[in-house]
Amino acid sequence: MDYTIRIGGQAGQGLQTIGAVLAKLxxxxxxxxxxxxxxxxxxxxxxxxxxxxxxxxxxxSSRSLVDILVSLDKTTVEEHRDELNAxxxxxxxxxxxxxxxxxxxxxxxPSRQIAMDTAGNRLMxxxxxxxxxLGMLGMSLEILEALLNEVFARKGxxxxxxxxxxxxxxxxxARENCSQCAFSVPxxxxxxxxxxxxxxGAPGRMLLDGTNAVGLGALLSGCRFYTAYxxxxxxxxxxxMAAQSKKHSLVVEQAEDEIAAINMAIGASYAGVRSMTGxxxxxxxxxxxxxxxxxxxxxxxxxxxxxxxxxxxxxPTRTEQADLLYVLHAAHGEFPKIIMAPGSPGQAFHLTGKAxxxxxxxxVPAFIISDQYLADSEWSLDGLDAExxxxxxxxxxxxxxxxLDSYKRHAYTDSGVSPLAEPGAxxxxxxxxxxxxxxxxxxxxxxxxxxxxxxxxxxxxxxxIREEISPPLYYGAENPEVVVVGWGSTYGVIKEAVDIMGxxxxxxxxxxxxxxxxxxxxxxxxxEVLGKAKSTVCVENNATSxxxxxxRAETGFVFDRHLNKFDGRPFMLEELLDYLGDAGRNDV
Amino acid sequence: xxxxxxxxxxxxxxxxGCGNLQILRSFKMAMVEMGIEPHELIIVSxxxxxxKFPHYTKCNTFNGLHGRTLPVSQAIRLVNHGxxxxxxxxxxxxxxEGGNHFLHALxxxxxxxxxxxxxQVYGLTKGQASPTTDEGMVTGTQPFGVLYEPLNPxxxxxxxxxxxxARGFSGNQEQLKELMRAALEHRxxxxxxxxxPCVTYNKINTFQWYKQRCNPVGVSHDPSDREAAWRxxxxxxxxxxxxxxxxxxxxxxxxxxxxxANQEPLVKQPFSQGDVISELENFx
Ligand SMILES: Cc1ncc(C[n+]2csc(CCOP(=O)(O)OP(=O)(O)O)c2C)c(N)n1
Ligand SMILES: [Mg+2]
Numbered sequence: 001m002d003y004t005i006r007i008g009g010q011a012g013q014g015l016q017t018i019g020a021v022l023a024k025l026x027x028x029x030x031x032x033x034x035x036x037x038x039x040x041x042x043x044x045x046x047x048x049x050x051x052x053x054x055x056x057x058x059x060x061s062s063r064s065l066v067d068i069l070v071s072l073d074k075t076t077v078e079e080h081r082d083e084l085n086a087x088x089x090x091x092x093x094x095x096x097x098x099x100x101x102x103x104x105x106x107x108x109x110p111s112r113q114i115a116m117d118t119a120g121n122r123l124m125x126x127x128x129x130x131x132x133x134l135g136m137l138g139m140s141l142e143i144l145e146a147l148l149n150e151v152f153a154r155k156g157x158x159x160x161x162x163x164x165x166x167x168x169x170x171x172x173x174a175r176e177n178c179s180q181c182a183f184s185v186p187x188x189x190x191x192x193x194x195x196x197x198x199x200x201g202a203p204g205r206m207l208l209d210g211t212n213a214v215g216l217g218a219l220l221s222g223c224r225f226y227t228a229y230x231x232x233x234x235x236x237x238x239x240x241m242a243a244q245s246k247k248h249s250l251v252v253e254q255a256e257d258e259i260a261a262i263n264m265a266i267g268a269s270y271a272g273v274r275s276m277t278g279x280x281x282x283x284x285x286x287x288x289x290x291x292x293x294x295x296x297x298x299x300x301x302x303x304x305x306x307x308x309x310x311x312x313x314x315x316p317t318r319t320e321q322a323d324l325l326y327v328l329h330a331a332h333g334e335f336p337k338i339i340m341a342p343g344s345p346g347q348a349f350h351l352t353g354k355a356x357x358x359x360x361x362x363x364v365p366a367f368i369i370s371d372q373y374l375a376d377s378e379w380s381l382d383g384l385d386a387e388x389x390x391x392x393x394x395x396x397x398x399x400x401x402x403x404l405d406s407y408k409r410h411a412y413t414d415s416g417v418s419p420l421a422e423p424g425a426x427x428x429x430x431x432x433x434x435x436x437x438x439x440x441x442x443x444x445x446x447x448x449x450x451x452x453x454x455x456x457x458x459x460x461x462x463x464x465i466r467e468e469i470s471p472p473l474y475y476g477a478e479n480p481e482v483v484v485v486g487w488g489s490t491y492g493v494i495k496e497a498v499d500i501m502g503x504x505x506x507x508x509x510x511x512x513x514x515x516x517x518x519x520x521x522x523x524x525x526x527x528e529v530l531g532k533a534k535s536t537v538c539v540e541n542n543a544t545s546x547x548x549x550x551x552r553a554e555t556g557f558v559f560d561r562h563l564n565k566f567d568g569r570p571f572m573l574e575e576l577l578d579y580l581g582d583a584g585r586n587d588v
Numbered sequence: 589x590x591x592x593x594x595x596x597x598x599x600x601x602x603x604x605g606c607g608n609l610q611i612l613r614s615f616k617m618a619m620v621e622m623g624i625e626p627h628e629l630i631i632v633s634x635x636x637x638x639x640k641f642p643h644y645t646k647c648n649t650f651n652g653l654h655g656r657t658l659p660v661s662q663a664i665r666l667v668n669h670g671x672x673x674x675x676x677x678x679x680x681x682x683x684x685e686g687g688n689h690f691l692h693a694l695x696x697x698x699x700x701x702x703x704x705x706x707x708q709v710y711g712l713t714k715g716q717a718s719p720t721t722d723e724g725m726v727t728g729t730q731p732f733g734v735l736y737e738p739l740n741p742x743x744x745x746x747x748x749x750x751x752x753x754a755r756g757f758s759g760n761q762e763q764l765k766e767l768m769r770a771a772l773e774h775r776x777x778x779x780x781x782x783x784x785p786c787v788t789y790n791k792i793n794t795f796q797w798y799k800q801r802c803n804p805v806g807v808s809h810d811p812s813d814r815e816a817a818w819r820x821x822x823x824x825x826x827x828x829x830x831x832x833x834x835x836x837x838x839x840x841x842x843x844x845x846x847x848x849a850n851q852e853p854l855v856k857q858p859f860s861q862g863d864v865i866s867e868l869e870n871f872x
Binding site for chain 2: 204205206207208212216219220222224225227244245246248249250251253255256257259260261263264265266267268270271272273275289290293297383384386389391393422423424426427428429430431432433434435441442443
């Protein structure tokens with residue numbers, strides 16, 4: 001079983017609510033779920049869709065072909081009617097969209113009328129649509145009822161009951177009128193099949209997108225200060241953290257611009273708390289001098305960069321992986337930095353934890369690069385292992401400092417890592433400078449100190465940081481003939497393509513999520529795997545194969561092929577399968 | 589308690605006769621009088637001649653980037669409202685490169701103090717016009733003279749209902765010290781714009797020029813009277829009023845932000861993963 005439901009319409013019509021309810025419901029029912037969103041940069045109107053895929057097998061990508069197309073407007077029908085799978089259905093309400101379609105594939109559900117009849121409220125039409133989808137799939141409404149209870153409990157019993165009535169009527173209508181519906185969905189898995197969350201809550205699966213995964217990772221890493229200037233697709237983290245600040249001791253500040261944001265994050269970190277900022281490529285451009293400041297003052301800071309198509313304002317609400325080399329090379333001068341590029345919400349959670357830990361351990365800026373696709377895509381997962389988020393306070397606090405006779409913020413050490421103290425917590429002064437400085441942190445200009453500081457700050461630390469970097473994830477056949485390489489958000493689609501093609505061909509994936517310092521080829525056999533393969537493909541959501549360039553610079557390895565997509569949209573599963581099918585035929 | 593000697597830092601590399609030297613002396617005197625010890629203060633400075641200030645005394649120091657003293661200072665204060673935070677910047681730093689931050693710091697009203705060493709010129713980069721350079725001044729990069737209106741930081745701050753607005757003159761050390769004390773004691777954002785000669789690059793606004801014009805505001809001036817403050821703020825010519833120009837008792841951001849208001853500074857609040865782990869449950 002593997003169904004894709006696409007809900008399309010104008011911004012403001014509530015398609016996001018329908019999608020979110022369905023996704024949560026399917027997750028609760030025990031299915032594997034993957035969602036992705038395609039929206040325009042406008043608050044009302046336009047054409048947007050929310051796509052939910054459910055399956056009884058793990059899924060980690062979106063498909064181009066649709067099984068149920070919920071059309072809240074005419075455009076959705078026109079744009080997507082040719083993308084129906086065999087047996088696929090288009091659900092719509094001829095009254096709302098003012099158009100009647102004939103044909104086997106159309107199911108005209110009078111949602112607005114049903115909403116009026118059952119609840120006396122046309123606003124319930126979306127609930128009717130949700131019910132209709134469940135009716136078409138032959139699913140019971142039990143989980144939906146529970147969900148409606150949770151969502152609308154605040155609005156009172158009556159609203160809950162109206163919603164339930166509307167959903168039931170929608171389901172019944174679909175069951176009675178969709179004789180051509182041939183969908184079949186297995187019984188929901190029993191709840192205990194899912195993992196119990198680490199915190200003890202309800203068992204079952206989680207549904208989590210990349211944005212909230214990063215937020216949760218930051219929260220569990222002890223992030224106490226988050227600051228940003230809003231910019232899609234990073235604003236979700238600002239929202240998440242702001243909501244947390246009402247419950248936990250955490251200060252969230254919307255800065256006047258990105259320059260302020262990064263300088264604030266650095267100031268907070270200097271003062272002694274873990275801090276983070278987030279933005280997209282354009283905002284990051286404004287932050288760049290601050291990144292260098294973190295490098296020079298050896299101030300830990302975590303920076304989230306949500307990529308979107310550029311140059312300049314580009315396509316604000318769409319996706320691309322074209323800022324890798326920019327982030328890597330951003331900021332003047334030479335100093336260590338760390339770059340994580342998670343490929344799934346699970347990875348985003350854990351790598352955010354790792355970014356915080358390494359940033360503080362080595363006193364360097366650490367980046368998490370994501371993109372709109374990963375930020376907005378929800379995955380169902382069997383819980384998150386919060387125990388694996390490291391938390392160790394590397395700073396010297398009042399107690400530690402009281403024991404010291406003397407203190408130098410930038411003292412020379414074997415590892416290059418100097419003691420990081422909380423200023424004001426003792427009589428020891430904490431001094432640092434964006435100018436080159438001596439061990440105490442005071443401005444100097446002499447050649448010897450400069451050389452020793454570069455050795456301390458950069459040359460000594462860099463190899464130690466590299467030791468911490470995990471090798472790429474290897475997935476698929478042993479001794480593969482075809483190796484597909486990706487980084488960041490292409491993980492899910494590549495993994496699924498390898499799963500599907502693995503039955504009939506010798507194929508494997510190498511996925512890089514810890515990108516810089518570049519994983520040491522001595523520590524794992526990824527270079528040998530690549531070297532032995534008959535065909536190697538690097539898949540990237542950009543035009544110039546930036547990751548392939550990095551691999552070549554770091555290892556000398558040159559890929560046979562590059563698959564690039566730069567239309568602002570993510571790779572669909574069929575797209576990758578078609579490409580790899582051809583690549584396989586040519587080379588194997 | 590502290591003594592002047594406690595605040596001895598590196599030997600200043602400023603030009604002989606530079607106003608910064610007097611500002612530094614007034615500052616040390618203020619510290620000693622207030623009984624502040626070096627570790628009880630964080631100075632955040634920018635880049636410029638003024639930015640070197642913290643190295644020439646003793647204190648916790650974050651000498652950051654040109655123009656960015658205020659974001660750094662404000663964040664420090666947000667996470668540790670138990671610390672005194674002083675930002676030290678040049679006129680170019682605070683009103684030019686960091687102008688946007690200045691506007692928003694006035695709005696936030698966190699309890700920090702900023703000393704702007706206002707020599708009406710870019711000293712470190714050798715004499716280009718700054719936002720406060722007088723109209724008409726010819727420089728290497730303004731060969732036709734400055735063609736625009738100078739920025740009036742005091743009027744700007746009064747117009748934004750700033751917490752505390754004062755103007756000092758490096759040549760009046762006794763008054764300057766008192767203004768420093770008042771600024772540091774004010775609860776809320778305090779701006780102290782300090783006029784100082786740049787002996788090398790500003791041949792117009794010289795020590796004598798300031799000395800002839802700077803005139804302490806009379807005892808009759810009530811800094812809480814915004815209209816009177818506004819009139820004083822606009823005076824910058826033959827007579828330049830020095831002293832506390834304006835004072836409002838707007839509540840500070842620390843007092844209004846629930847995460848820290850009436851609580852221990854954030855940096856002292858303990859963190860445990862156990863306190864936040866339940867947030868995962870919202871995604872089941
Ligand atoms: C981003 C950036 N731009 C430019 C400079 C060069 N710069 C350093 S200080 C300065 C101006 C200094 O003027 P001011 O802030 O008034 O300080 P002063 O030296 O007069 O005390 C400039 C332009 C810099 N360091 N950083
Ligand atoms: Mg100046």
